[in-house]
Structures are given as C-alpha cells and as structure tokens.
Amino acid sequence: MSIRNVFLWFLIVAASFTVSTLAFAQGEWAVQKKFHIGGEGGFDYITVDAKSHHVYVPRSTHTMVVDMDSGKTVADITGQKHNHGVALAPELGRGFISDGAGSIVVFDLNSNAVLGTVAAKDDADGIIYDKSTGLVLVACGDAGVLVTFKADADPKTAQIDAPIELGGKPEYLAADGAGKVFVNLEDKDQVAVVDLKARKVLAHWPVAPGGSPVGLAIDTEKHRLFIGCRKPQKMLVMNTDDGKVVGDVPIAGGVDATRWDGRQAFASTREGKLSVAEEKGDKWESVQTVMTGLGTKTMDIDNAAHKIYLPTAEFEAAKPGARPAAKPGTFMIVIVARR
Numbered sequence: 001m002s003i004r005n006v007f008l009w010f011l012i013v014a015a016s017f018t019v020s021t022l023a024f025a026q027g028e029w030a031v032q033k034k035f036h037i038g039g040e041g042g043f044d045y046i047t048v049d050a051k052s053h054h055v056y057v058p059r060s061t062h063t064m065v066v067d068m069d070s071g072k073t074v075a076d077i078t079g080q081k082h083n084h085g086v087a088l089a090p091e092l093g094r095g096f097i098s099d100g101a102g103s104i105v106v107f108d109l110n111s112n113a114v115l116g117t118v119a120a121k122d123d124a125d126g127i128i129y130d131k132s133t134g135l136v137l138v139a140c141g142d143a144g145v146l147v148t149f150k151a152d153a154d155p156k157t158a159q160i161d162a163p164i165e166l167g168g169k170p171e172y173l174a175a176d177g178a179g180k181v182f183v184n185l186e187d188k189d190q191v192a193v194v195d196l197k198a199r200k201v202l203a204h205w206p207v208a209p210g211g212s213p214v215g216l217a218i219d220t221e222k223h224r225l226f227i228g229c230r231k232p233q234k235m236l237v238m239n240t241d242d243g244k245v246v247g248d249v250p251i252a253g254g255v256d257a258t259r260w261d262g263r264q265a266f267a268s269t270r271e272g273k274l275s276v277a278e279e280k281g282d283k284w285e286s287v288q289t290v291m292t293g294l295g296t297k298t299m300d301i302d303n304a305a306h307k308i309y310l311p312t313a314e315f316e317a318a319k320p321g322a323r324p325a326a327k328p329g330t331f332m333i334v335i336v337a338r339r
Helices: 003-026
Strands: 029-036 047-049 054-058 062-067 073-078 083-089 094-099 103-108 114-119 124-130 135-140 145-150 170-175 180-185 190-195 200-206 213-219 224-229 234-239 245-250 255-261 264-269 273-280 283-291 300-302 307-312 332-338
Touching: 029 283, 047 083, 047 300, 054 083, 062 083, 083 135, 094 124, 103 124, 124 170, 135 170, 135 180, 145 170, 170 213, 180 213, 190 213, 213 264, 224 255, 224 264, 234 264, 234 273, 245 273, 245 283, 255 300, 264 307
Parallel strands: 083 124, 213 255
Antiparallel strands: 029 332, 047 054, 054 062, 062 073, 083 094, 094 103, 103 114, 124 135, 135 145, 170 180, 180 190, 190 200, 213 224, 224 234, 234 245, 255 264, 264 273, 273 283, 300 307, 307 332
C-alpha cells in the first residue's frame, strides 16, 4: 500500500471514530422500556433498592413495592393518607414512609408489614436515612422544620427529637455522611446547612442563579450538591464545603428530582424531559435531553446498572389553567438506560 493510500485510510478511520464517538456521547441515554403497572393514586418520590431489586412507589394512600426487573408488583403497603417518599435502612431491615398528614410509617423490608407509625409534623415530605448517625430525616414543608428520630427505635413507642427550625419551607434533603444535612428551602431560594449533632442551622446558602430549589442529590466523594430549580429552570452544581455554585445548566419545566452518575448529572421534569449535564474540565454543560413522557417529574437511579426509573402515567387533555389529570389505571415506570 502506498504512503498516500495509507494516509487516506488513516483519515477515514479517524473520521469514522470521531463520528461514532460523537454519536455515542450525544445519544448515550435512551428510554429502554416501560413497566405498565396501573393501580390507583398519585405518585411522588420513587426509591430504588438495587440490592433487593425493588422499587418503592408512594401512591398517595398506599406504597407499591415493584420488582425492578420485571415490573411486577410484589407487595402493597396500605394505610397512608398522603404519602411522599420512602427511606430504607437495609442493615436494620426497615423502611420508612413519609405521610404528609404528619406521620412516618415504619415497615419491615422482608415482609413489608407495617411495624408502627411515628408522629411527625405537618407536611412530612422528603425523607432519607442517614447511616452515619442512625437517623431518619424528614423535611416537613408547612411546619418549616427538619424532623429526626432513631431508625432502630421501637416503632410502636418511638417519638421524634425536638424539631430543627430551618427558616423556610423545606422540600428535599441530602446528608453528607459526616454529620451534616443539606435542605432545600423552596420559598427562600436557599439551601440550609444543618449540623445534626449540634441540631442547628449553620448557614443559609443562596441558589442564585437558580431559584425555587426542589430536587436535591449529593456526591459525597466530590463534595457536590445537584440542585433542581424551578424559577428560573436550572440545575445547579454546588460545593458542599462553602456553598459556591460551580456550575449551572438550563433544564425543562417542573423539576422535582436530581441524580448523578459518574461525571454526569440528571434533572427529571414534569414536562417530560430528562436533562443530562456533564462535567467537562472545570465546566458543566448540557449534553442531552431524553424524552421520557409527560409527568416524569421524579426519579431514582441504579448507579451500578446505569438505569434511571421515572414514574408517570397517561394524561387527559389539559384544561385551561389546570394541570392535566392522569387517566385511571395508566400508572407506569419509565426506565432510561445507557445505550
């Protein structure tokens, strides 16, 4: 082969590799399948437990336990009034459901039987379990407080600790595993930094250039918060050491959750667009928008399998000035995965 032909061959191979690489980068995530589950009720924060292969789905008055591989409903935990989220403590064999009526339902992870109910405060909403402190943490929106209690306490007699005043209406929260918890204050455009040992707010960090923060996730290794904001519509990347915003990208409308996977972060939106941002050098850039369907406002991720689970339903045509209503029996989970 002549030198000229070798050179031409090299150019063709290099060009093909570049095109393939760009195509992969731009189309890395896609809807893989949908689980058509049905059942009654709304839906809010979804929780994935990759170890047990279960997805926990609050449906207003009951919480469905769905097999994450088949989409089959394996259990249904009843007895809530207006549930929002589920936190898991696998080492204790317990799960916890936040009920907006002002309580936390404790259940057994093996049998899914209800073990007891702990009184909380009004609008018990976002809920997580912090293994480092052994505490269940609940953001109570209308009450403006963070509620905690020991996850291993007797669920029939357990009581919450003295509530921590946050200085605003909390939405979601994330713990750093070292004694601090970060809480979105939607009405104040701030993140409250709480010292769990001292049981007090250490700081209020502004979320500018975002506003109305709701979705929140944390990368404890890289010391970053991923904050989903509604007004304006942005996903922020914030340093957990000093509150400095180190990145912001535009997202679609109606965000409720954020998650991350490696160098990428995600914002799920009611508008039906999953926004994907990627860290490139010292900047964050929007790299993809996955069309996931109207109503896919919350999500959770299986980082090991690189799969994102988003709950939604089919919707009626929207009436002027109102959100579209979900069609009865059409609840589903949309699974987005790497190609």
